Amino acid sequence: MSQSESHDGSVDAPLLQIENLTKVFHIRQGFASQDFHAVDDASIIIDSDKPEIFAVVGESGSGKTTLAKMVLGMESATHGILRYKDRVINDISRKEMKTWFYREVQPVFQDPFAAFSPLKRIDSYLYETAQNYKMVADKKETPRYVNEVLSGVGLTLAEIAGRYPNELSGGQAQRVAIARALITKPSLIVADEPVSMLDASLRMSIVNMFRKLKEENKVSVIYITHDLATAYYTGDRIAVMLRGWIVEMGPTERVLGNPLHPYTQNLKTSIPNIRSDAAWDEKIDLAVIETDEYTRTGCKFAGRCPAVMDICHDNVPPTLMHEGRSVRCFLYDEEVDAAKKKALTPAAV
Amino acid sequence: MGTIIETNNLRAYYITKAYGVERTVKAVDDITLRIQEGEVYGIAGESGCGKSTLLRILLGAYQPPLTVVGGEVIYHLDGEEMNAADMSEEQQRDLKWRTISYIPQGSMHVLNPVRRIRDTFHDFISAHRDVTKKESFNITGEYLRDLGLPEKVMASYPHQLSGGMRQRVTIALATILWPKLIFADEPTTALDVVVQRGVIQMLKDVQQKEGSTLVLITHDIGVHANLADRIGILYAGKLVEEADAKTILENPRHPYTRYLIESLPSLDSREERLAIPGRPPALDRPPSGCRFHERCPLAQEVCKTVEPNLIEIEPKHFTACHVVEEELNVAV
Numbered sequence: 032m033s034q035s036e037s038h039d040g041s042v043d044a045p046l047l048q049i050e051n052l053t054k055v056f057h058i059r060q061g062f063a064s065q066d067f068h069a070v071d072d073a074s075i076i077i078d079s080d081k082p083e084i085f086a087v088v089g090e091s092g093s094g095k096t097t098l099a100k101m102v103l104g105m106e107s108a109t110h111g112i113l114r115y116k117d118r119v120i121n122d123i124s125r126k127e128m129k130t131w132f133y134r135e136v137q138p139v140f141q142d143p144f145a146a147f148s149p150l151k152r153i154d155s156y157l158y159e160t161a162q163n164y165k166m167v168a169d170k171k172e173t174p175r176y177v178n179e180v181l182s183g184v185g186l187t188l189a190e191i192a193g194r195y196p197n198e199l200s201g202g203q204a205q206r207v208a209i210a211r212a213l214i215t216k217p218s219l220i221v222a223d224e225p226v227s228m229l230d231a232s233l234r235m236s237i238v239n240m241f242r243k244l245k246e247e248n249k250v251s252v253i254y255i256t257h258d259l260a261t262a263y264y265t266g267d268r269i270a271v272m273l274r275g276w277i278v279e280m281g282p283t284e285r286v287l288g289n290p291l292h293p294y295t296q297n298l299k300t301s302i303p304n305i306r307s308d309a310a311w312d313e314k315i316d317l318a319v320i321e322t323d324e325y326t327r328t329g330c331k332f333a334g335r336c337p338a339v340m341d342i343c344h345d346n347v348p349p350t351l352m353h354e355g356r357s358v359r360c361f362l363y364d365e366e367v368d369a370a371k372k373k374a375l376t377p378a379a380v
Numbered sequence: 381m382g383t384i385i386e387t388n389n390l391r392a393y394y395i396t397k398a399y400g401v402e403r404t405v406k407a408v409d410d411i412t413l414r415i416q417e418g419e420v421y422g423i424a425g426e427s428g429c430g431k432s433t434l435l436r437i438l439l440g441a442y443q444p445p446l447t448v449v450g451g452e453v454i455y456h457l458d459g460e461e462m463n464a465a466d467m468s469e470e471q472q473r474d475l476k477w478r479t480i481s482y483i484p485q486g487s488m489h490v491l492n493p494v495r496r497i498r499d500t501f502h503d504f505i506s507a508h509r510d511v512t513k514k515e516s517f518n519i520t521g522e523y524l525r526d527l528g529l530p531e532k533v534m535a536s537y538p539h540q541l542s543g544g545m546r547q548r549v550t551i552a553l554a555t556i557l558w559p560k561l562i563f564a565d566e567p568t569t570a571l572d573v574v575v576q577r578g579v580i581q582m583l584k585d586v587q588q589k590e591g592s593t594l595v596l597i598t599h600d601i602g603v604h605a606n607l608a609d610r611i612g613i614l615y616a617g618k619l620v621e622e623a624d625a626k627t628i629l630e631n632p633r634h635p636y637t638r639y640l641i642e643s644l645p646s647l648d649s650r651e652e653r654l655a656i657p658g659r660p661p662a663l664d665r666p667p668s669g670c671r672f673h674e675r676c677p678l679a680q681e682v683c684k685t686v687e688p689n690l691i692e693i694e695p696k697h698f699t700a701c702h703v704v705e706e707e708l709n710v711a712v
Contacts, residue, residue: 090544200660202659203659231600235655260644288647
């Protein structure tokens with residue numbers, strides 16, 4: 032697949048540039064209104080010359096989907112920089128969104144059966160996308176082209192031709208959804224929880240496919256998930272989100288191999304491990320009311336952090352570089368008195 | 381400790397007839413289970429293998445087209461033996477929630493969105509016991525405190541709670557009358573790992589406090605590993621393997637169970653893991669012989685024609701596989 036040149040010809044611009052990106056929602060309760068930072072000061076750069084799988088993990092309500100929507104141009108940013116190939120996504124005209132942007136950036140959503148109309152044959156989506164984006168010069172060539180794309184996701188046109196979505200299994204439907212995204216030969220796929228509706232046994236086939244797409248088609252993937260195991264398995268880099276913040280970001284092997292932020296450590300120890308007898312002993316605290324954590328003045332994790340210090344309650348921790356990844360925590364701030372830091376004993380880390 | 385619920389050669393089919401075309405989906409086919417009092421029994425399998433159908437039959441909450449065509453479900457409650465098929469509607473209603481309870485999957489759809497949590501609890505308790513509002517608030521408050529849920533929850537509306545808290549409130553609601561037998565259908569699916577851990581913790585607490593029996597249905601082997609005492613693996617409406625959790629996880633014998641366990645990614649390695657080839661068969665025309673033979677790497681001629689029996693290959697470890705059976709015969 033040809034890597035299409037950057038729109039304005041510059042080669043050095045990153046594929047996706049996110050800097051200090053913030054999205055604020057206003058919640059009104061009677062006369063009171065409250066600001067709600069769904070994504071707060073996020074910075075991510077994805078290079079154009081080296082395709083990668085960038086995993087975004089976090090619990091529900093951590094701002095993962097809002098981030099994805101902004102990247103897809105479906106939600107406008109409150110402030111911060113959001114550029115795709117050096118173009119500000121919010122400023123792209125509607126026409127160009129259709130003719131250029133959605134050719135370059137394609138989504139894959141959680142529920143494949145919600146993505147397709149039950150009354151429409153599933154192959155028609157592939158034909159229509161191919162024709163609307165003029166992917167083939169000759170209309171007669173469309174089936175051949177569609178078949179070619181389908182073979183990339185392990186399906187053939189004969190298998191799905193004339194079928195309705197309900198006639199496909201969840202895994203097959205999700206593959207067709209990915210094939211539909213691939214029709215336009217995109218450079219970036221934003222996949223929002225693409226495997227969480229699927230059985231564990233089917234997950235691997237989809238996740239393996241993302242790996243293959245990266246290697247063979249040079250497509251970068253933003254892989255949003257709450258499943259740490261598949262994020263570790265596929266992701267080259269990973270960002271851990273908590274209540275709108277990116278609390279830890281870096282190469283997957285470093286971040287999940289040796290997590291620094293107490294929240295990441297908490298996540299890691301919470302993965303059910305079937306290969307040991309180690310069932311969880313210590314109890315963990317869960318958030319009670321989501322908005323309480325969002326509107327916290329200090330660190331968002333202070334309420335349930337095992338290593339919480341006084342400073343965490345009222346001050347926002349800085350994002351620091353530590354051991355080859357960025358981490359947003361006072362524990363790694365050298366200016367904070369070492370005596371106050373409780374030694375973290377990351378069990379099973 | 382005895383058996384609390386058993387099924388004998390249970391067969392439950394979805395039988396539909398439209399425009400003269402009859403279709404029978406064999407969702408539960410010849411399943412014999414003995415679930416012991418006080419244990420956590422896990423049922424695992426891919427979607428479409430009959431897990432939820434089995435649960436519906438066990439709960440007695442089914443209606444046509446789902447029909448029990450053979451076998452029986454027997455409850456052993458309060459020293460009495462009751463055949464589920466013989467019970468009147470009144471008896472069933474009396475049993476539900478008080479003795480037999482059910483934790484559903486989507487907690488968002490369970491709680492009434494326009495009522496505070498405590499009112500939902502009151503509705504629930506007052507349907508089974510003669511209590512005033514104040515009494516039921518007291519019972520609820522005490523129970524939630526016992527389970528470590530903050531009291532704040534009581535006055536909240538469902539949408540104000542986080543997903544994990546909502547699911548835990550649902551569990552509290554389903555268990556507040558101290559049922560002896562609890563069924564949970566995918567209680568942690570679609571929750572993230574931290575919340576999942578909290579929910580599992582709570583299920584364990586509830587189960588251990590009163591020594592109730594928990595039947596846990598989920599496709600997530602990781603959840604079974606942390607909760608279940610015994611695990612039964614369903615494939616295409618059949619029980620293909622059953623043993624205690626440790627044996628299933630460490631020494632699975634049926635090729636399908638092996639696949640299920642080996643395909644799970646973990647943080648131990650990033651080596652490529654293979655998905656199970658193919659897809660589960662359609663149950664209106666299940667494959668002949670062993671239902672797994674089309675996807676099985678070990679399949680032999682005999683597997684295509686003869687249905688394997690569930691045999692005890694070592695004490696309390698049952699597998700239905702010709703290849704395993706043969707190995708066993710050679711060894712003897």
